[in-house]
Amino acid sequence: MGPLAGVRVIEMAGIGPAPFCGMLLADMGAEVIRVDRLTLSGLGIETPVKYDLFNRNKKSVAFDLKAADGAATVRRLIAQADMLIEGFRPGVMEKLSLGPEVCLGDNPKLVYGRMTGWGQEGPLAYAAGHDLNYIALTGALGAIGQTGGEPVVPLNLVGDFGGGAMYLAMGMLAALVEAKGSGRGQVVDAAIVDGTASLMTMFHSFQQMGAWDLKRGNNIIDGGAPFYAVYETSDGKYVSVGAIETKFYAELIERLGLAGEALPNQHDKKRWPELRARFAEIFRGKTRDEWCAQLEGTDACFAPVLDMVEARAHPHMAARDIHVEVDGVVNPAPAPRFSRTPSGIAHPAVASGSSTAAVLADFGFDRAEIDRLKAAGVSN
DSSP states (O other): OOTTTTOEEEEEOOSTHHHHHHHHHHHTTOEEEEEEESSOOOSSOOOOGGGOGGGTTEEEEEEOTTSHHHHHHHHHHHTTOSEEEEOSOTTHHHHTTOSHHHHHHHOTTOEEEEEESSOSSSTTTTSOOOHHHHHHHHTTGGGSSOTTSOOOOOTTIIIIIIIIIHHHHHHHHHHHHHHHHHSOOEEEEEEHHHHHHHHTHHHHHHHHTTOOOSSTTOSTTTTOSTTEEEEEOTTSOEEEEEOOSHHHHHHHHHHTTOTTSOOOOTTOGGGHHHHHHHHHHHHTTSOHHHHHHHHTTSTTOEEEOOOHHHHHHSHHHHHTTOEEEETTEEEEOOSSOOSSSOOOOOSOOOOTTTTHHHHHHHTTOOHHHHHHHHHTTSBO
8 A cells, every 4th residue: 555565664763753754654655663662751741542643554663772682673673674764862873783884784775764853963963952943043933923023833843844754754765766776775864954944945035035024924925914814703713815916816805895995005015004904804894604605715815714623624624535534533644645556544553562573573583582582571
């Protein structure tokens, strides 16, 4: 199932972008084997297995990585894999004797994916951090928010998942394609600061050509423009409009009943506050549902602002099966879509270490070895 069927991935268990990257690969059919520690640790949020959505479609093995036999066992697994994902601080894998030099020595075709916030080198490489810190350093966080207000935290979509996991997945798949021809693997160094800076490419372009104000909330697509903004409705809910192009803006004005008014010019930034106030007044005159009936599906570039539960039930989302239920739990469906080798969710997450014996057997460990590792407390 999926375009990556037959690709074998070892994922060193972690949090955030690394397991999300593993989920993307698993959704596309790769055999992803998560290497858990015997003693689990995380963000301090207890997650029942059935809700552990990042670990759907994966197998799980568990070892004491501080024990020589535990690390050596993982090394044998990596030697038979196509890809490795690790999200530790720089140097941790090397201390486990599982660094790139060792693993690529055992397996020259291996694609060794490394996920960090700051990167493998640089003044901050060894410092602790999280998504918010990484996007702060890149200028992304500073660009998000309203004029005169503080920067707005955009969940951890921009850093962990956009600048991190997506770039790691893209890089690893590119390296896998190259390895098929050259017979040589390589290290993919995916740093969240690198990926987030890359996501900011368009804004660097705009700023340097004088088309972007560094003041938050004062630009066309950062909420500064009244025609690309969010408005409150009479029932305390919100709608979004994004009518940037002239023809779409004209349709918005027509459908709002403002075509006959002497409104400020669309691109007269000095009068944007006046135009915004008029739009806000209009949108406060009806409920969100009433605006949906009037504007949704038109070229006014409109959509209601929904919460996650509402989004699952929206007719467009439902028609595309964007959310699927697995084991009684709603999952966002795999993306993107493939016409011939579709992705899918074969099974939900499995308990930590529940696949250890089966995976070891599949990798050529005999029964005596498997029993010995368990008896020694190296595996579960």
